Amino acid sequence: xxxxxxxxxxxxxxxxxxxxxxxxxxxxxxxxxxxxxxxxxxxxxxxxxxxxxxxxxxxxxxxxxxxxxxxxxxxxxxxxxxxxxxxxxxxxxxxxxxxxxxxxxxxxxxxxxxxxxxxxxxxxxxxxxxxxxxxxxxxxxxxxxxx
Numbered sequence: 001x002x003x004x005x006x007x008x009x010x011x012x013x014x015x016x017x018x019x020x021x022x023x024x025x026x027x028x029x030x031x032x033x034x035x036x037x038x039x040x041x042x043x044x045x046x047x048x049x050x051x052x053x054x055x056x057x058x059x060x061x062x063x064x065x066x067x068x069x070x071x072x073x074x075x076x077x078x079x080x081x082x083x084x085x086x087x088x089x090x091x092x093x094x095x096x097x098x099x100x101x102x103x104x105x106x107x108x109x110x111x112x113x114x115x116x117x118x119x120x121x122x123x124x125x126x127x128x129x130x131x132x133x134x135x136x137x138x139x140x141x142x143x144x145x146x147x
Contacts, residue, residue: 035066070146077106079134087120087143094141097134105132105140113142 034041046053070091075081083094097103113127118141127142134140
């Protein structure tokens with residue numbers, strides 16, 4: 001029974017949990033962006049991901065050439081690439097370690113990257129991806145100029 005008259009249903013537990021609801025429940029989401037996929041490919045992906053595919057048709061030429069990638073990025077291991085965006089004339093990558101223990105970044109990309117804080121201010125000198133670690137439950141942001 002819902003004891004709060006302004007709460008939408010369905011909602012989570014009505015029992016308060018200090019700090020947050022459902023602490024300790026791991027959630028993992030896989031997303032796929034399928035540029036140029038045909039209808040059958042979208043249906044197959046929907047079946048694989050067990051979710052109705054969200055299909056948005058572009059306004060460009062059908063089967064036209066795709067633009068070249070600005071730079072390749074390779075991420076492996078337990079640290080997740082959470083955000084990749086353009087900030088002015090720079091590219092910014094934000095990584096998150098959702099685990100409780102410190103982990104290696106396991107990141108590779110050409111170019112000179114620098115570590116930045118959440119406000120985009122530089123943190124120290126050049127960024128050494130080979131030695132980078134992310135604390136448990138922590139975030140790491142890096143930027144580099146786009147050629």
